[in-house]
Amino acid sequence: MPLPIKISEETFTPRQQAVLTAALDLLVENGDGLTMTAVARRASCSKETLYKWFGDRDGLLTATVQWQAAKVRMPHVDRSHLSAKVLRESLEQFARDLLTTIIGEVSITLNRTAITHAAQEKDSLGNIVLENGPMAIRRRLKPILEAARDARLLRFNSSEDAYRIFFGLVVRDVQIRLLLGDKSLTQSNVEANIEADVKAATDQFLALYGAKANT
Amino acid sequence: MPLPIKISEETFTPRQQAVLTAALDLLVENGDGLTMTAVARRASCSKETLYKWFGDRDGLLTATVQWQAAKVRMPHVDRSHLSAKVLRESLEQFARDLLTTIIGEVSITLNRTAITHAAQEKDSLGNIVLENGPMAIRRRLKPILEAARDARLLRFNSSEDAYRIFFGLVVRDVQIRLLLGDKSLTQSNVEANIEADVKAATDQFLALYGAKANT
DNA sequence: CCGCAGGCGTACCGTACGGTACGGTTCCGC
DNA sequence: GCGGAACCGTACCGTACGGTACGCCTGCGG
Numbered sequence: 001m002p003l004p005i006k007i008s009e010e011t012f013t014p015r016q017q018a019v020l021t022a023a024l025d026l027l028v029e030n031g032d033g034l035t036m037t038a039v040a041r042r043a044s045c046s047k048e049t050l051y052k053w054f055g056d057r058d059g060l061l062t063a064t065v066q067w068q069a070a071k072v073r074m075p076h077v078d079r080s081h082l083s084a085k086v087l088r089e090s091l092e093q094f095a096r097d098l099l100t101t102i103i104g105e106v107s108i109t110l111n112r113t114a115i116t117h118a119a120q121e122k123d124s125l126g127n128i129v130l131e132n133g134p135m136a137i138r139r140r141l142k143p144i145l146e147a148a149r150d151a152r153l154l155r156f157n158s159s160e161d162a163y164r165i166f167f168g169l170v171v172r173d174v175q176i177r178l179l180l181g182d183k184s185l186t187q188s189n190v191e192a193n194i195e196a197d198v199k200a201a202t203d204q205f206l207a208l209y210g211a212k213a214n215t
Numbered sequence: 216m217p218l219p220i221k222i223s224e225e226t227f228t229p230r231q232q233a234v235l236t237a238a239l240d241l242l243v244e245n246g247d248g249l250t251m252t253a254v255a256r257r258a259s260c261s262k263e264t265l266y267k268w269f270g271d272r273d274g275l276l277t278a279t280v281q282w283q284a285a286k287v288r289m290p291h292v293d294r295s296h297l298s299a300k301v302l303r304e305s306l307e308q309f310a311r312d313l314l315t316t317i318i319g320e321v322s323i324t325l326n327r328t329a330i331t332h333a334a335q336e337k338d339s340l341g342n343i344v345l346e347n348g349p350m351a352i353r354r355r356l357k358p359i360l361e362a363a364r365d366a367r368l369l370r371f372n373s374s375e376d377a378y379r380i381f382f383g384l385v386v387r388d389v390q391i392r393l394l395l396g397d398k399s400l401t402q403s404n405v406e407a408n409i410e411a412d413v414k415a416a417t418d419q420f421l422a423l424y425g426a427k428a429n430t
Numbered sequence: 431c432c433g434c435a436g437g438c439g440t441a442c443c444g445t446a447c448g449g450t451a452c453g454g455t456t457c458c459g460c
Numbered sequence: 461g462c463g464g465a466a467c468c469g470t471a472c473c474g475t476a477c478g479g480t481a482c483g484c485c486t487g488c489g490g
Contacts, residue, residue, distance in 0.1 A: 031334030118396035119246030
């Protein structure tokens with residue numbers, strides 16, 4: 001069954017959402033070793049119900065990832081009156097949201113699960129994570145960048161390139177190291193530096209793409 | 216059995232290396248669905264031999280990853296006579312090596328395998344990949360950056376920060392998208408842009424950290 | 431020529447887990 | 461009150477796969 005593009009509140013009943021919550025919790029706890037029996041026990045439902053609702057294990061996994069990924073909400077920036085100050089604050093907000101998201105356990109788990117699935121020719125989970133992660137940010141950020149260019153606040157040829165550089169400046173090696181389980185990069189460790197990193201990334205992005213030396 | 220830190224030629228006999236090659240091929244082909252029976256058949260050896268040599272499935276996986284990861288050799292840059300030109304070429308070489316590595320199927324497979332393992336509280340594979348990937352680059356790059364700072368070619372406070380920014384400028388969202396199986400990012404697609412990306416990343420890094428407007 | 435170590439192929443075992451079947455219970459419409 | 465739908469709990473089935481055992485062959489030292 002092809003999943004709907006948009007996940008809304010009514011897509012899953014409250015009971016189903018409780019099941020998905022249980023599945024997500026188990027995913028975070030036990031990694032990809034998610035068994036249908038464990039989900040059924042945790043959610044106090046029968047396996048038969050799981051199969052009835054979600055088809056098979058992949059369906060449950062997909063529903064879980066999609067449901068959780070859709071929870072991530074991006075801040076909406078009013079691009080009608082952009083100033084250097086507003087632009088900077090918007091960029092900082094994006095950087096902050098991006099960083100706080102990728103260092104969260106839920107994000108790490110979802111990305112790991114999707115990557116594991118992508119290793120088996122199943123790209124559906126990967127597409128969902130991509131669509132609700134990097135691509136969602138890109139959709140939000142690019143119009144702002146282009147509006148800033150129109151307002152002579154930024155200068156670049158390709159907004160696509162500019163977005164990707166921003167992504168790189170913010171994420172750097174943090175995500176891959178967390179995904180690989182780098183112990184020297186504890187969550188609290190990164191968390192403490194978020195504000196400094198956000199500011200640094202924004203400064204650097206503006207240094208590269210700012211129309212002049214606009215702080 | 217704790218694995219040796221350093222993998223040399225003599226660590227594995229030729230026959231064992233043939234087995235590891237078979238395992239790696241299967242890993243690239245079938246993702247993490249690697250079975251001992253498949254390896255034994257592909258390598259024309261018995262399962263009993265596999266267990267004798269590598270202990271268990273994890274041991275075989277670890278040996279495969281470690282053996283392959285150790286194959287990646289970094290270019291050695293002579294940092295005794297650094298000029299702006301030599302520095303730029305060195306940076307471009309690092310960027311080129313980094314990009315060509317991460318877009319390769321072997322690297323994608325190894326990273327996916329290690330991430331899958333990290334999702335199960337097994338961090339050994341992740342550590343190996345980290346150690347031979349990002350950390351190896353860091354070890355090579357940081358001395359060069361520091362030498363360049365001493366030669367007044369670069370200006371920065373923390374060479375750690377500088378390295379991580381360089382990593383971000385080069386990798387951007389390429390690696391995570393490939394790991395997630397993004398179809399719109401074909402290998403040939405990225406490959407065609409490598410030289411442009413290498414140059415762009417180097418330019419941007421020098422724009423941020425160059426002592427002056429040194430092209 | 432003999433014995434034996436190393437290794438191949440295969441058969442085998444145990445278990446974990448995806449998926450199904452079924453009896454029992456609750457709840458809702460009629 | 462009654463029939464049925466939804467759902468829980470659990471027992472069950474089939475299979476895939478990790479790991480082991482064993483028979484056989486080959487090569488080699490003595």
